[in-house]
Structure formats: structure tokens, C-alpha cells
Amino acid sequence: MRSAIVAVVLVAGLAWAAPATQAQSSLAKDLQARSGSNAAGVTALDAQKIAIAREVLRAREQAQGRGPFDAPTTQYWMGRLTSLSLDRLLAIAGAGPGADLTRLVSSAAGTTLADGVSPDLGDSARDLVFTMVTPCRVADTRVAGGALANASQRNFYVAGTSSARFTPQGGVACGIPIGATSVAANITVTQAAGWGWLRAWPYGSSGTASIINYFGGDTIANGLILPICDPAAANCSAADLTIRADAAGTHVLIDVMGYFQRVNKDNYRSTTITQYVGHLGGVTWPLSGTCQNLTPVSVTVPGAGQIVVEATVNSSLNHSTSLTEDSEIDWVIAEAADDCDISLLAHRTGLDAAYALVPDVYPSGIYLFPSSAKYVRTVGAAGTYVFYVNALWRSGVGTGTILDVGATATFHPQ
Numbered sequence: 001m002r003s004a005i006v007a008v009v010l011v012a013g014l015a016w017a018a019p020a021t022q023a024q025s026s027l028a029k030d031l032q033a034r035s036g037s038n039a040a041g042v043t044a045l046d047a048q049k050i051a052i053a054r055e056v057l058r059a060r061e062q063a064q065g066r067g068p069f070d071a072p073t074t075q076y077w078m079g080r081l082t083s084l085s086l087d088r089l090l091a092i093a094g095a096g097p098g099a100d101l102t103r104l105v106s107s108a109a110g111t112t113l114a115d116g117v118s119p120d121l122g123d124s125a126r127d128l129v130f131t132m133v134t135p136c137r138v139a140d141t142r143v144a145g146g147a148l149a150n151a152s153q154r155n156f157y158v159a160g161t162s163s164a165r166f167t168p169q170g171g172v173a174c175g176i177p178i179g180a181t182s183v184a185a186n187i188t189v190t191q192a193a194g195w196g197w198l199r200a201w202p203y204g205s206s207g208t209a210s211i212i213n214y215f216g217g218d219t220i221a222n223g224l225i226l227p228i229c230d231p232a233a234a235n236c237s238a239a240d241l242t243i244r245a246d247a248a249g250t251h252v253l254i255d256v257m258g259y260f261q262r263v264n265k266d267n268y269r270s271t272t273i274t275q276y277v278g279h280l281g282g283v284t285w286p287l288s289g290t291c292q293n294l295t296p297v298s299v300t301v302p303g304a305g306q307i308v309v310e311a312t313v314n315s316s317l318n319h320s321t322s323l324t325e326d327s328e329i330d331w332v333i334a335e336a337a338d339d340c341d342i343s344l345l346a347h348r349t350g351l352d353a354a355y356a357l358v359p360d361v362y363p364s365g366i367y368l369f370p371s372s373a374k375y376v377r378t379v380g381a382a383g384t385y386v387f388y389v390n391a392l393w394r395s396g397v398g399t400g401t402i403l404d405v406g407a408t409a410t411f412h413p414q
Contacts, residue, residue, distance in 0.1 A: 045086065046082070048086065049081070049082045049084075049086060049089055050078070050082055052081070052086075052089050052090065052093050053077070053078050053081035053082050053089065054078070055093060056077075056081060056089075056092060056093050056097075056101070057069065057074060057077055057078070057081075059096070059097040060097040060101065060231065060232075061178075062097070063097035063098065063235060063237070064097075064178075064231055064235055064236055064237040065237050066159075066160050066162075066178050066231070066236065066237060067160065067161065067162070067178055068178065069177075069178050069179040069231065070177035070178060070179040070180070070261060072129075072179065072261055072262050073177075073178075073179030073231075073232070073261065073262050074179075076262045077101070077105075077232065080105050081105065084105070084108050085108075088108040089108075091104075091108070092104045092105065092108065097235075098235055100232075100233045100234070101232040101233065102230070102232050102233045103233070128181065128182065128260035128261060128262060129260065129261060129262075130184070130258055130259070130260050131258055131259055131260075131261065132257065132258040133174055133175045133176070133256060133257065133258050133259065135186075135255055135256070135257050136172065136174030136175070136255065136256055137170075137171050137172065137174075137253060137254065137255050138156065138157065138158050138166055138169070138171040138172070138173075138174050138176075138254050138255070138256055139156045139157075139166070139169040139170055139171040139252070139253065139254040140169075140170035140171055140251075140252075140253045140254075141154075141169075141170060141251045141252050141253070142170065142190070142191075142251050142253075143170030143171075144167065144168055144169055144170035145168065145169055145170060147191065147193075147249050147250055147251045147252075148243070148244075148245035148249055148250060148251075148252055149245065149249040150193070150196065150245060150246065150247060150248055150249050151244075151245070151246060152244065152245060152249070153242055153243060153244035153245070154242070154243060154244075154252075155203055155238060155239030155241070155242050156169050156239055156240065156241045156242075156243065156254060157169065157239055157240055157241075158174075158176055158180075158183055158185075158228050158240040158241050158254070158256065159176040159177060159178050159179075159180050159183075159228065159236075159240050159259075160173060160176070160178055161173050161175075171254070174256050176256060176259045177259070177261065178231060179231060179232075179261055179262065180228065180259040180260060180261040181227060181228060181230045181260060181261065181262075182225055182226060182227045182228060182259065182260040183225070183226055183228055183256050183258070183259045183260070184223070184224075184225055184256065184257045184258040184259070184260075185223070185224065185225075185226050185254055185255065185256050185257070186221050186222070186223045186253075186254075186255040186256075186257065187200070187211060187212055187221065187222050187223075187224065187226075187243075187252065187253070187254060188219065188220070188221040188252070188253040188254075188255070189212060189214045189218060189219070189220055189221075189250040189251065189252060189253075190218070190219040190250070190251045190253065191217070191219070191250065191251045192214045192215065192216055192217060192218045192248060192249075192250035192251075193216060193248045193249045193250060194215070194216040194247065194248030195213075195214070195215050195216060195247055195248055196213075196214055196245060196246055196247035196248035196249070196250065197210040197211075197212065197213045197214065197245075197246055197247060198210065198211050198212050198214075198243055198244065198245055198246075198250075198252065199211060199243070199244045199246070200226055200241060200242065200243045200244075201227075201241075201242055202227045202228050202229045202230065202234075202240070202241065202242070203228070203229040203234075203236060203238065203239040203240055203241055203242050204229055204234045204235070204236070205234075207242075211224060211226075214248075214250060216248065221253075223257075225260075226241060228240040228241050229241070241254075289392070289393065289394075290392070291338050291339065291340035291341075291390050291391075291392045292390065292391055292392070293337040293338070293388050293389070293390050294313070294331075294388075294389045294390065294391055294405055295388075295389050295405060295407070296337070296386055296387070296388055296389075297309055297311075297333075297386065297387040297388065297389065297407060297409055298384060298385075298386050299384065299385050299386075299387070299409045299411065300383070300384045300385075301379060301382060301383065301384075301385065301411045302382050302411075302413070303381065303382045303413060304379060304380050304381060304382075304413075305378075305379060305411055305412050305413040306376060306377070306378050306379070306411070306412040307376070307377045307378075307379060307385060307387075307409060307410070307411055307412075308374060308375070308376050308409070308410045308411075308412065309333050309374065309375045309376075309377070309387050309407065309408075309409045310372065310373070310374045310375075310407060310408050310409075310410075311331075311333060311372065311373060311374075311389050311405065311406070311407035311408075312370065312371070312372045312405070312406050312407065313331050313354070313370075313371050313372075313389070313391075313404075313405050314368070314369070314370050314371075314403040314404050314405075315329060315356050315368075315369050315371070315400060315401060315403055316366050316367065316368050316369070316400070316401045316403060317329065317356055317358050317366070317367045317369065317400050318365075318366050318400070318401075319358040319362060319364060319365060319366075319367055319396075320364045321360070321361075321362070321363055321364050322364075324360060324396075325360050325395045325396040326357055326358060326359050326360050326395060326396050327357070327358040327360075327367075327395070327396040327400075328355055328356065328357045328358075328393075328394040328395050328396060329355065329356050329391060329392070329393050329394065329400045330353060330354070330355045330356075330391065330392050330394055331353065331354050331355070331371060331373065331389065331390065331391045331392075332352060332353040332373070332389075332390050332391075332392075333352045333353070333373055333374070333375035333387055333388070333389055333390075334352070334375075334387070334388050334390055335377075335386075335387060335388070336388065337388045337390065338390070339388070339390060340390045340391070340392035351373060351374045351375070351376075352373050352374065352375040352376075353373055354371040354372060354373045355371070355394075356369035356371060356400070358396075360396065368403075375387060387409075389405065389407065
């Protein structure tokens with residue numbers, strides 16, 4: 001019949017735990033101490049890394065005091081952090097919430113910010129997705145704060161949901177999430193005292209270019225894309241955007257029309273998570289007609305789409321010419337641990353099963369077989385789906401040996 005495949009996926013849930021009760025560095029030291037004597041398997045290691053990554057993000061949120069990051073930012077950083085080795089992740093945790101997370105993770109992953117290639121979709125300031133909002137005013141100096149004087153600058157909030165942050169600057173919360181790193185904005189000057197210009201830059205940095213020029217008495221606007229403070233790279237607790245007036249003072253209005261943010265890559269492209277099952281030590285397959293499970297494949301997906309499970313099995317058959325029938329072992333990717341029957345399931349296409357076969361007329365000897373198969377399942381909702389790579393001795397073989405098994409599972413969003 002046909003040979004099968006093995007797949008494994010470790011996708012950790014990203015639910016937040018209770019608020020942190022200890023400092024970031026203390027957590028890092030504690031986990032480091034425990035990890036030194038922990039000989040647990042992959043699952044325990046992954047759980048430990050997830051816990052550390054959560055604390056890294058939680059500590060940064062608490063330090064900035066602006067509420068939780070938006071979901072795409074949270075998922076993005078959880079994915080980046082948990083992909084690192086444990087020692088590098090612990091080093092990032094020990095650096096504390098004021099460190100530049102973007103640079104630390106890029107350095108730990110062996111990428112640079114200057115290489116022109118984003119290490120992952122939606123990396124801080126690149127490959128961002130734009131979301132429109134109803135035009136909304138986050139700041140109006142005529143309402144609060146007064147005009148900017150010549151050679152003065154002022155900090156403004158743009159992101160967040162707390163009205164208390166926007167009232168003192170004459171605006172309202174406009175639905176820009178914590179984690180957005182740029183906004184589409186309309187900057188208006190009015191009641192200008194004379195000829196001058198405005199500059200703008202993300203809070204905590206600096207800028208030299210003019211974003212709008214004006215003359216005395218002007219009311220004039222300019223629509224542009226403005227980067228704002230990146231909470232992964234800096235402490236944005238005090239503001240998102242700094243605006244400076246030069247040569248003459250003026251009132252300033254800031255209206256937003258949309259924002260740019262990192263994407264949840266699971267929602268915008270296929271996601272492949274791979275684990276090699278490993279060498280199984282030359283396990284002899286029993287001469288029985290019982291379907292046996294080689295490995296489960298657990299896949300957690302973020303929504304509706306298609307799961308493709310692919311597996312490869314390397315095996316050997318110790319064939320004897322004294323047998324009166326072919327030597328055969330079959331493999332199948334199925335949705336039950338005891339399912340090896342490829343003939344009775346109407347939804348199967350034949351790609352989900354494979355076989356190792358030595359015809360009865362072949363001379364005695366050991367025959368090696370690399371085999372592969374693929375199983376496709378359409379799912380309608382987020383959740384965890386389990387598949388199984390099963391094997392069955394069919395006929396004739398003297399002994400059969402499973403040498404090793406490896407697999408991948410790929411999710412294609414709908």
C-alpha cells in the first residue's frame with residue numbers, strides 16, 4: 001500500500017497569566033537556576049520559554065503604564081522571543097523593561113537592523129499593515145495647552161484608550177492601539193504668529209525635517225505618515241509624538257486617519273512549525289495485523305483555513321524468498337490513533353498513505369525504503385487539531401524496522 005509520515009507542531013497558547021509579582025531580573029535568575037538542573041523534554045522547555053516571554057512583555061507594559069499591547073504585537077513578540085534559545089531569552093529578560101527589545105532580539109537571532117531584510121513579517125518599522133479609522137482629533141492646542149511658542153516643543157499622545165491622556169491635549173482617544181508604530185495624520189496649524197515651520201518626531205528621538213511651513217495668520221494643513229514611539233524599542237509612557245515650532249508660534253491640531261502596526265503573521269501568510277521526531281533506535285515492527293501509532297501530530301491554528309500534514313518514514317524490510325506473498329508495511333496519516341485502513345475512508349485521496357513493498361519473487365535480504373505522504377484537512381475555526389501517523393504490517397515480511405520519522409504541519413489561513 002503506501003508509506004506515511006510524521007509530523008509534530010508545538011504551538012504555545014498566548015493567554016496572559018496573572019500580573020507579575022517579582023522583578024524581571026529576579027524572574028530571570030530564578031528560571032536560570034531551575035533550568036540548570038532541569039532535564040525535562042521539549043514540552044517543559046517550551047513552557048519555560050513561554051513563561052519568560054510573557055514576563056518580558058508584561059514588565060514592559062507595566063513600565064510604560066499604557067495598558068496591554070495590541071494582539072498582533074503580543075503574538076509577534078511571543079513568537080520572536082520563544083524562538084530564541086533559553087540562554088539568550090534569559091539574557092533579554094535580565095536586561096529589564098527599558099531595553100530596546102527590537103535590537104536585543106535581532107542580535108540574539110543573528111540578524112541586524114541594517115541588513116535591509118526584516119527578520120520576520122512586521123518587524124517594528126517594516127512590513128507593517130495599515131488600518132483605517134474614522135478621522136479623529138487626538139490633539140488641539142486651542143482647546144487645551146495653548147499655542148506652541150517659538151523654539152518650543154511639546155509631547156502628544158496618539159495611541160491608547162485612556163481619555164485622561166488626551167483631555168489635557170484637547171483631543172480624544174481615537175482607537176490607535178498600543179503597539180502601532182506609525183500613523184496617517186493630518187497636521188494643521190492655525191492662528192500662526194508669523195512665518196515659521198513645524199518639525200515632528202517619535203517621542204524619545206529627534207528630527208530635523210520640516211513637516212509644514214506657515215505664514216502669519218495662516219490656517220494650513222498637511223497630510224503625512226508619521227512614525228510614533230515604538231514601545232518595543234523605547235519607553236513611551238510619557239508620549240508618542242513630539243512636535244516643535246520654530247521662527248514663530250502657532251496652534252496645532254492633530255487628526256488621525258489610520259495606523260500602521262506589526263501583523264500577526266499567522267493571519268497573513270502560511271505558518272510552518274516543524275519538529276523532527278528523531279531516530280527511533282531501529283525498532284522492530286511486530287508481525288501482527290494491528291494498527292499502531294508512531295507519533296501524534298498536534299497543530300494549534302489561529303482561525304479558519306487548511307492544515308497540511310506531511311511526514312516521512314525511513315524503514316527497512318528483512319525479506320525472505322521462502323514467503324509466498326509480498327513483504328509489505330503500510331503507513332497512513334489519519335485522525336485516529338488506530339486508523340490504518342485507507343480503503344474505507346471516502347475523503348482520502350491516496351496522498352495520505354504510503355507503503356514499503358518487496359515482491360515475493362525478490363531475493364532474500366534487507367531492503368530500505370524512504371516514504372512520504374501528505375494529509376490535507378480544512379478547518380473552520382481556531383483550535384488544536386490532532387493527527388496521527390500510524391503503521392500496519394500487511395503481509396509476508398520477516399521483520400520490519402522503523403528507522404526514523406520526521407514531519408511538518410503547515411497552516412494556510414482562509
